[in-house]
Amino acid sequence: QVQLQESGPGLVKPSETLSLTCSVSGGSISSYYWSWIRQPPGKGMEWIGHINYSGSTNYNPSLKSRVTISVDTSKNQFSLRLSSVTAADAAVYYCARYRLTTWFFDLWGRGTLVTVSS
Amino acid sequence: DIQMTQSPSSLSASVGDRVTITCRASQGISNSLAWYHQKPGKAPKLLLYTASRLESGVPSRFSGSFSGTDFTLTISSLQPEDFATYYCQQYYRAPWTFGQGTKVEFK
Numbered sequence: 001q002v003q004l005q006e007s008g009p010g011l012v013k014p015s016e017t018l019s020l021t022c023s024v025s026g027g028s029i030s031s032y033y034w035s036w037i038r039q040p041p042g043k044g045m046e047w048i049g050h051i052n053y054s055g056s057t058n059y060n061p062s063l064k065s066r067v068t069i070s071v072d073t074s075k076n077q078f079s080l081r082l083s084s085v086t087a088a089d090a091a092v093y094y095c096a097r098y099r100l101t102t103w104f105f106d107l108w109g110r111g112t113l114v115t116v117s118s
Numbered sequence: 119d120i121q122m123t124q125s126p127s128s129l130s131a132s133v134g135d136r137v138t139i140t141c142r143a144s145q146g147i148s149n150s151l152a153w154y155h156q157k158p159g160k161a162p163k164l165l166l167y168t169a170s171r172l173e174s175g176v177p178s179r180f181s182g183s184f185s186g187t188d189f190t191l192t193i194s195s196l197q198p199e200d201f202a203t204y205y206c207q208q209y210y211r212a213p214w215t216f217g218q219g220t221k222v223e224f225k
Binding site for chain 2: 004043044045046047058060061062094096099102103104105106107108109110111
């Protein structure tokens, strides 16, 4: 069955750029929309943004100035870049897939913890 | 943004108990609400969508309902595998927002 796996550095320095990749296995990245969600320690989940296989994106206005989500269909992956990070960006980052033609998530990765520290 | 207020933040229950979790939206969201649960170290799992539709493979002891802006997740008879944290999510209007979570613990 389709599985999602987040990968990337677990430690990022303040003011630098956080970069994560979500690898989609067991199925094609095409035809679906894909999303990034994060959860700071002890806090609720925050939707970051999404992309589809053709590269169409939508971002949370609270993060829009710092976020870029991209897709690589040849590798069946999509990626997140978050610039100018601060301690407030420390969180578990999840990638997830939307159910077709809807905006809830029917498949999630296990998440990856990103710490922001010098 | 639409705020989702989930309650309680945690509860203690025993196997076989009936458990109810509530999510209140700050404005009308029709029935555009999903429920998930998550166990430590695992990916969140979709339980219900459109407020009351059970995801394929999810046991029928899970049910959802709503009235106005108040949404309820009910577990009719709690099972050992149900001890987890539960989240609601509105998908009526972007940015999609989540409740803070309800941790269901063993009494």
